[in-house]
Amino acid sequence: MTTYKLLLLPGDGIGPEVAREVEKVVAWFTRSGLAAFETETDLVGGAAIDAHGVPLTEAALDRAKAADAVLFGAVGGPKWATVPYTKRPEAGLLRLRKDLGLFANLRPAICYPALADASALKRELVEGLDIVIVRELTGGVYFGEPKEIVTLEDGTKRAVDTQVYTAGEIERIAAVAFDLARKRRNKVASAEKHNVMKTGVLWKEVVTRVHAERYRDVELEHVLADNCAMQLVRNPKQYDVLVTDNLFGDILSDVAAMLTGSLGMLPSASLGAVENGTRRALYEPVHGSAPDIAGQGLANPIAMIGSLAMALRYSFGLLDAADLLEGAITRTLAAGLRTRDIAGPGANAVGTAEMGDAIVREL
Amino acid sequence: MTTYKLLLLPGDGIGPEVAREVEKVVAWFTRSGLAAFETETDLVGGAAIDAHGVPLTEAALDRAKAADAVLFGAVGGPKWATVPYTKRPEAGLLRLRKDLGLFANLRPAICYPALADASALKRELVEGLDIVIVRELTGGVYFGEPKEIVTLEDGTKRAVDTQVYTAGEIERIAAVAFDLARKRRNKVASAEKHNVMKTGVLWKEVVTRVHAERYRDVELEHVLADNCAMQLVRNPKQYDVLVTDNLFGDILSDVAAMLTGSLGMLPSASLGAVENGTRRALYEPVHGSAPDIAGQGLANPIAMIGSLAMALRYSFGLLDAADLLEGAITRTLAAGLRTRDIAGPGANAVGTAEMGDAIVREL
Ligand SMILES: CC(C)[C@H](C(=O)O)[C@@H](O)C(=O)O
Ligand SMILES: CC(C)[C@H](C(=O)O)[C@@H](O)C(=O)O
Numbered sequence: 001m002t003t004y005k006l007l008l009l010p011g012d013g014i015g016p017e018v019a020r021e022v023e024k025v026v027a028w029f030t031r032s033g034l035a036a037f038e039t040e041t042d043l044v045g046g047a048a049i050d051a052h053g054v055p056l057t058e059a060a061l062d063r064a065k066a067a068d069a070v071l072f073g074a075v076g077g078p079k080w081a082t083v084p085y086t087k088r089p090e091a092g093l094l095r096l097r098k099d100l101g102l103f104a105n106l107r108p109a110i111c112y113p114a115l116a117d118a119s120a121l122k123r124e125l126v127e128g129l130d131i132v133i134v135r136e137l138t139g140g141v142y143f144g145e146p147k148e149i150v151t152l153e154d155g156t157k158r159a160v161d162t163q164v165y166t167a168g169e170i171e172r173i174a175a176v177a178f179d180l181a182r183k184r185r186n187k188v189a190s191a192e193k194h195n196v197m198k199t200g201v202l203w204k205e206v207v208t209r210v211h212a213e214r215y216r217d218v219e220l221e222h223v224l225a226d227n228c229a230m231q232l233v234r235n236p237k238q239y240d241v242l243v244t245d246n247l248f249g250d251i252l253s254d255v256a257a258m259l260t261g262s263l264g265m266l267p268s269a270s271l272g273a274v275e276n277g278t279r280r281a282l283y284e285p286v287h288g289s290a291p292d293i294a295g296q297g298l299a300n301p302i303a304m305i306g307s308l309a310m311a312l313r314y315s316f317g318l319l320d321a322a323d324l325l326e327g328a329i330t331r332t333l334a335a336g337l338r339t340r341d342i343a344g345p346g347a348n349a350v351g352t353a354e355m356g357d358a359i360v361r362e363l
Numbered sequence: 364m365t366t367y368k369l370l371l372l373p374g375d376g377i378g379p380e381v382a383r384e385v386e387k388v389v390a391w392f393t394r395s396g397l398a399a400f401e402t403e404t405d406l407v408g409g410a411a412i413d414a415h416g417v418p419l420t421e422a423a424l425d426r427a428k429a430a431d432a433v434l435f436g437a438v439g440g441p442k443w444a445t446v447p448y449t450k451r452p453e454a455g456l457l458r459l460r461k462d463l464g465l466f467a468n469l470r471p472a473i474c475y476p477a478l479a480d481a482s483a484l485k486r487e488l489v490e491g492l493d494i495v496i497v498r499e500l501t502g503g504v505y506f507g508e509p510k511e512i513v514t515l516e517d518g519t520k521r522a523v524d525t526q527v528y529t530a531g532e533i534e535r536i537a538a539v540a541f542d543l544a545r546k547r548r549n550k551v552a553s554a555e556k557h558n559v560m561k562t563g564v565l566w567k568e569v570v571t572r573v574h575a576e577r578y579r580d581v582e583l584e585h586v587l588a589d590n591c592a593m594q595l596v597r598n599p600k601q602y603d604v605l606v607t608d609n610l611f612g613d614i615l616s617d618v619a620a621m622l623t624g625s626l627g628m629l630p631s632a633s634l635g636a637v638e639n640g641t642r643r644a645l646y647e648p649v650h651g652s653a654p655d656i657a658g659q660g661l662a663n664p665i666a667m668i669g670s671l672a673m674a675l676r677y678s679f680g681l682l683d684a685a686d687l688l689e690g691a692i693t694r695t696l697a698a699g700l701r702t703r704d705i706a707g708p709g710a711n712a713v714g715t716a717e718m719g720d721a722i723v724r725e726l
Contacts (some may be wrong), residue, residue: 090558121483149561156530159565163524171594195453198512204521226613230621233483250589
């Protein structure tokens, strides 16, 4: 049996708590003989700043490159609010994305039936919701240069960020979206602001061309990013796969996640290009480090455990194991177990460890 | 009595239909002797392209500069999808904003009690909602240079947009937000992405300084734009005034508008700096040109009529007249009149002209 190398980067805030539950699940898989993992753990974000003065050490980056998959918790928090820009916790995550070439961020927004009432939206609008946001993750305004604050002659400051996209970058993320749609409901919506941005003009042009050349069987719709945000609120089920750039993807995927009422449940995958039959990959919960509840054992570990399920499926091709794990999560929820974030008002809530243990029991 | 110069720019799609209803209201005010207007009308957007080959003529721009207020309908539509970038319909609106110096865009998101059930959100989350998005409108990625598509040596294309902000631009929009909050519930939330963008770093720094120097009595909160989008869906009533940049404002204000269930009802104001006691101003509905229903007499004219009410209040200081008009809108709704967009399923809907006539009758 292949032994898969897993790098665990718990990070900050609730990251370490939810990562602990993933370790229990990994241990169960190893014990059961269904899959074999070699797990390493390292620091990222504020935790790495505290220990090493940088949000990601070269050693940790090398480990990430050598791993078959990285499981990432969350980074950031008020403790590091005054750290210099280049050393802030988020820089560790951005460096991982960039240096591992993880250009395709897949963010499923699924409304768990048991949780439809937890949504801010009316039940009928979100029940059965199952969409995926495909977000470009290594380009755009996140990485374009110049990116600086300069002091002008009159002593005042001027800040610049640069949104850049090449046709090649757009083409490869479009292909990811179309390929994914073919395995789903065969529909892609592409969101940009071509009415204001040149990157939007190129985005629309390239997506249109890729569609015409290679994916005519997939239904394609172009939508302005502002309208898309509205449509997500008005009627999210109209979408299947939604492809967009790094910054719009950041916002639209958060809106989509919040709609489901299950933010603490949603995993995501960040994938690199396929090279020699493998691809680099990082899996992380959609939620952040939630400093307000960190260390209290209240956090929901399901998004993080679901991230392992995504790794089983996308990185290791262990589809049965992935199904098994996702089934265990669904059954645990169906049995009524709820962490605080998904417990209705007045309902009893379990802690992080109890939820993790219950999922292992269901396995 | 002062005669106010009003320039009407109906534009495209449903713009001309809803503008016609505003003209009825203007005529009523003149007849009633409560206010005197000199109204001119000109073309903008696709309509101007069709007539003159450009989305805004110099003559129309001069008229806008000479007017006490501009009432703008909407621009754009599939008919002009292939027009060159610099001549597209939206360029007319962007030129007006820029050349009139309309840096402060106020977008109220109000949930009309009679319409709370039209929202996608649960009634209790939106009932009584009353927030204002203060969007910076003449800076950021909309206008920064370079803004271009270049062909690289290998023949592929590369697109660039530039997000730029000076401290001065941030300072003046922050002051607008704080001043407005003082007349409301005294709370400002400022949204940016300082964890990724240098413009976000400067934005947060300047807003913090302006607050400390001049507005310590106002409650200030900083929120990341992606989190803000989520919070708007989760619990919009936590906000009072929300200040943000041009691009985030475009998206967040659309989300906020959609939450209310009353998109066809929301006006907005774009204001310049106060100079010699007056300020340039343009008023427009938050909704777009809605080409799918244009010309059918189905559009809701209330956002456009509400834009006139905003002009009465902010540009002409005619507070009584503004109250009168807003009261007439509220009573018309309370009497049960609904255009198609706000009529519940199965309910009877009236057309654009009927709604306009009913409001004039209520006056
Ligand atoms: C932590 C932050 C840098 C990150 C981003 O903006 O991409 C986060 O919001 C996300 O969506 O993963
Ligand atoms: C029409 C378009 C250029 C405009 C914008 O992006 O600002 C619109 O979406 C708006 O919000 O007023």
